[in-house]
Amino acid sequence: MPPGPEGLLAADRSSSYTVPVVPDAANPERKRAYVRAMFSAIARRYDLLNSLLSLGLHKRWKRYAVELATPPPGGLALDVCCGTGDLALLLKERLGPTGRAVGVDFAEPMVRLARQRGAGLPGVWFVQADAEALPFPQDSVDVAAVGFGVRNVARVERALEELWRVLKPGGRLVVLEFSAPRNRMFAALYDFYSYTVVPWLGRRLSRHPDAYLYLPTSIRSWPDQDAFADRLRQAGFVRVGYRNLLFGAVAVHVADKPGVLPQEPGLARANSVKTGPTGPREVRR
Template identity: 40%
Template sequence: MGCVTRANLDKQPQEVAAMFDDVAAKYDRTNDVLSLGQARAWRRAVAEAVGAGPGDLVLDLGAGTGTSSLPFAEAGANVVPCDFSIGMLAEGKRRHPELALTAGDATRLPFADDSFDAVTISFALRNVHRTEAALAELLRVTKPGGKVVICEFSTPTWTPLRTVYTEYLMRALPPVANKVSSNPDAYVYLAESIRDWPDQPTLAALMQQAGWQRVAWRNLTGGIVALHRGFKG
């Protein structure tokens, strides 16, 4: 798999994992640049939506290097960062040896039923081969009454912003990635995967079909990103 530089939109797990292995060292810095500094604000919004406190057990799926898990640990929760990219996890362990970084596939999580008070996934659900299977697995490992918070790129609600955003994704993002990323081709896939991802109501419907209840969403940055929330009955 060493020759793989980017994945395709069929999102074969081995290809996606290899692509993220390749960008692990510079991934967080590149995201800050490409998001124009918004990535940190989005992480704060996720932490607030999850609302984890001391004693809560939180699964942070697609955690990569563990950066997204830090707010939960700082709030006193017990957080399990989980990702299927060994390269990302290795980089995370180097930076944050205190975190319980765990390897796992979103469609076959290595956790028992009803384990977590809250589960969350940020900017990773669209990279999973089978979205519906991942949503069902998240439900399986959540305790009754627990919640899911999904933070993912979405569809801007204002038409002019949507046009500008699409142009940025497909024209400006790759050249910027070429300057700051160790694997610019990976960001071509990421731009395509964002453009191909369902809008807010469609993702909400998929969550409901998986069994999540009281599903709702909140737009961030004009709908460029959306926070979806649901509860396990």
């Protein structure tokens, strides 16, 4: 059993908030067990939690991420750390009737809920598996996406290596993740919202309010946009870039596996996007 969240509380010296200590990368097994247990416990409230943390905008951002992914009609798309399956279902819409979308999550309750959502839809599957050991052959996937999940992986570099392995040459990875707001005033407001309002709601809406503290803390400890872009390059990806959303509180990272691009018009369209669904943000490509 992972240590209880009550044993993982500490005062954050950079603020007045009391936050849970995120299990660090030096102990990946401890983090893996903690995160799996937490997401298994909050699976039925997961979509609500995403709505709270994103100010209700996460579904709109996911559609934007899928637009940048440019999944080819009839192709195979992978949604890693799929949660309840939002990205897999959106990818399937773009893949068309002959396309296939597979969602992967290591928390069995999440997979069960995703399967319920995808029941009866042809070409959509959900499997229980770890992002660090994807059950797919090398060079088999056209597009891979990760939505608000990569920061919770125990060994991020290993997961990026796996994503690179399963993508076809020229395949595209899109990572949608909370990040570092560029505007200081907005950053202060978002911190207050994340560490005060969200936990307050969590105590009233969930039997696991500690999760509503862990997740904002995991966001704060996550590398900023440029640092994560460097990680993608170190993993072997090329044409790495990102789009900031909500003043940088969220970033959509786009990266390609070297090789012949499967869909040149799609890449051109993705690179031409200059405005996002939520207003001002930086463009880096």
